[in-house]
Amino acid sequence: MTPRRTLLLLAGIAALASSPGTGAAPDLQVSGFATAGAVYSRADDLEFARVGIDAPGGNRVDTGPDSVLGVQLGWQSGDGTGAVLQVVTRETQRGDYTPRPALAFLSHALSPALTVRAGRLRSPFFMLSETADINYSQPWVRPPAEVYALNPFADMDGIDLLHRSPIGGSFIELHPYLGSSRIPVIGGGRANLRRLRGLTVTLERDELSFSASHAEAELAVIRTSQSYRDLVDTWRIPPDLQARLSGKGAHASFSSLGMQWDDGRWRVIAELGRLQADAFVNSATGAYVAVGRRFGAWMPYFGLARQRQDAPLADPGLADSPQSAAAVAVFNRSRNQAQRSVTLGTRWDFTPNSAVKAEFSHIETDRGAHGSFIARGNPFAPGLDDRSINLLSVSVDVVF
Amino acid sequence: MWCSDPARLLRRLGLAPMLTLVLALWQAGAHAQGVVLVSAHAGGIAEVDRETAAQLYLGRRTTLPDGRGVRLLDLPAGAERDLFYQRLTGKNPSQIRAYWSRMVFTGRAHPPHEAADAADALGRVLADPNALAYLPAASAANQPLNVLMLLE
Numbered sequence: 085m086t087p088r089r090t091l092l093l094l095a096g097i098a099a100l101a102s103s104p105g106t107g108a109a110p111d112l113q114v115s116g117f118a119t120a121g122a123v124y125s126r127a128d129d130l131e132f133a134r135v136g137i138d139a140p141g142g143n144r145v146d147t148g149p150d151s152v153l154g155v156q157l158g159w160q161s162g163d164g165t166g167a168v169l170q171v172v173t174r175e176t177q178r179g180d181y182t183p184r185p186a187l188a189f190l191s192h193a194l195s196p197a198l199t200v201r202a203g204r205l206r207s208p209f210f211m212l213s214e215t216a217d218i219n220y221s222q223p224w225v226r227p228p229a230e231v232y233a234l235n236p237f238a239d240m241d242g243i244d245l246l247h248r249s250p251i252g253g254s255f256i257e258l259h260p261y262l263g264s265s266r267i268p269v270i271g272g273g274r275a276n277l278r279r280l281r282g283l284t285v286t287l288e289r290d291e292l293s294f295s296a297s298h299a300e301a302e303l304a305v306i307r308t309s310q311s312y313r314d315l316v317d318t319w320r321i322p323p324d325l326q327a328r329l330s331g332k333g334a335h336a337s338f339s340s341l342g343m344q345w346d347d348g349r350w351r352v353i354a355e356l357g358r359l360q361a362d363a364f365v366n367s368a369t370g371a372y373v374a375v376g377r378r379f380g381a382w383m384p385y386f387g388l389a390r391q392r393q394d395a396p397l398a399d400p401g402l403a404d405s406p407q408s409a410a411a412v413a414v415f416n417r418s419r420n421q422a423q424r425s426v427t428l429g430t431r432w433d434f435t436p437n438s439a440v441k442a443e444f445s446h447i448e449t450d451r452g453a454h455g456s457f458i459a460r461g462n463p464f465a466p467g468l469d470d471r472s473i474n475l476l477s478v479s480v481d482v483v484f
Numbered sequence: 485m486w487c488s489d490p491a492r493l494l495r496r497l498g499l500a501p502m503l504t505l506v507l508a509l510w511q512a513g514a515h516a517q518g519v520v521l522v523s524a525h526a527g528g529i530a531e532v533d534r535e536t537a538a539q540l541y542l543g544r545r546t547t548l549p550d551g552r553g554v555r556l557l558d559l560p561a562g563a564e565r566d567l568f569y570q571r572l573t574g575k576n577p578s579q580i581r582a583y584w585s586r587m588v589f590t591g592r593a594h595p596p597h598e599a600a601d602a603a604d605a606l607g608r609v610l611a612d613p614n615a616l617a618y619l620p621a622a623s624a625a626n627q628p629l630n631v632l633m634l635l636e
Contacts, residue, residue, distance in 0.1 A: 115595070115614040154589065156588070158588070158591075160594045162553050170589065187590075188592060193547075196545055196547045196551070197545075205591070215590060217589075221582045222588045250535070257540075348575070378578065462595060483589075
């Protein structure tokens with residue numbers, strides 16, 4: 085969504101909110117959320133990144149991956165029409181903090197159970213995707229990268245339906261959606277999803293909830309960075325192989341199965357997520373399980389996570405020389421996030437609306453994978469895969 | 485024996501149960517008070533069942549079964565609010581805060597309006613026939629309100 089369209093929507097919300105409605109008084113609400121976070125690792129040659137979401141840092145202590153600020157305006161009429169504008173600023177793929185609307189939609193309740201929304205929506209590809217920035221709502225500093233780095237598309241422009249109804253003692257939400265999404269690519273270029281369509285089903289029953297989702301789209305990744313052009317030119321990557329690295333029209337799908345248990349004392353979250361793509365990115369499956377236990381205002385937690393690669397980004401066998409095959413192998417390695425991790429941390433709710441978290445992760449990247457890390461220097465350097473890296477993260481989350 | 489005076493000992497032994505009893509009665513009094521879900525008596529919502537009330541305060545619906553739109557009021561963070569949500573939805577304060585942050589920031593629901601205090605909530609529910617509020621039972625007594633539910 086362009087800034088102009090955002091401004092128009094904002095003006096629309098303000099106009100609706102200030103209009104002398106026939107029914108109840110205008111109903112405008114302001115709220116927000118923020119995280120100040122810092123990540124530290126001792127690796128000299130690799131730096132942690134929410135791959136595809138933030139820019140690589142450059143400092144040993146990086147505040148880019150987790151820090152975020154969001155402000156939301158919500159408006160509601162008495163007749164079931166509403167609007168929400170949520171503007172989020174966090175480190176972008178370009179390394180700046182340009183604010184971006186994460187939600188900017190008009191909604192209408194077609195029936196008590198059915199709501200239609202149109203505009204900028206959060207992409208719900210995985211169980212917790214829609215709350216990936218709302219760190220206060222989750223036990224950990226950030227959702228496990230093994231699943232959540234499979235989807236850098238945080239939001240989409242389109243239309244969705246929310247059908248929410250009680251059935252027996254359960255509550256079921258059906259959430260179909262259609263749209264498109266567009267993000268910058270780190271270093272230069274852009275990626276988009278067109279003809280995006282998906283369905284998420286969530287079932288809540290007492291302490292337990294289940295979620296299943298599937299989405300399909302046409303994926304384009306146009307790489308324009310100098311380092312990409314250097315790679316292609318220097319190693320004379322043949323055109324048909326180039327067409328696997330950068331271009332349009334690949335088929336991509338995102339699938340997830342997840343569960344949560346929360347009885348007020350124990351919180352368990354587990355999920356299996358998968359990204360499959362014909363080209364431009366690799367295909368991979370991720371899974372995690374996290375367990376937290378509340379002791380008053382404290383909640384220590386423990387998590388295990390794993391991502392494995394199902395198919396590399398491009399087949400080096402398509403190269404026409406050993407040099408270009410080696411170059412493609414390096415490119416594949418830098419785009420392979422396969423790793424396993426163990427995380428131990430604690431959350432402390434020091435006021436009703438704020439929490440401080442500290443967590444330690446031990447990460448082992450796979451052979452042929454950079455995992456959640458980006459090379460600080462030359463990505464061709466040996467020894468950037470099959471690593472054992474410790475990561476310390478702290479954050480303060482607030483909602484207001 | 486640390487006390488050689490039998491009369492003093494008796495007094496001391498008697499004092500402890502007495503204090504316990506007084507404390508228990510006092511706590512029971514505070515507990516029995518509870519919170520009540522209310523609407524304005526004049527033209528206000530006449531009845532709401534517990535399941536519907538829970539769904540309203542979980543942001544899962546915004547209307548009554550007859551289609552009437554509802555404006556929800558919240559008390560500020562505190563013991564009454566915690567008791568209300570715990571009894572109505574079964575969620576403790578930290579669960580309900582995390583739950584509502586997910587509902588609001590994914591654009592699924594608008595949070596209840598937070599009143600400044602119980603008196604403000606009372607004033608607002610009396611002024612708006614579509615409003616629902618919860619109040620400490622004592623502050624709802626002798627007011628022109630429909631008491632829809634007692635949660636204690």
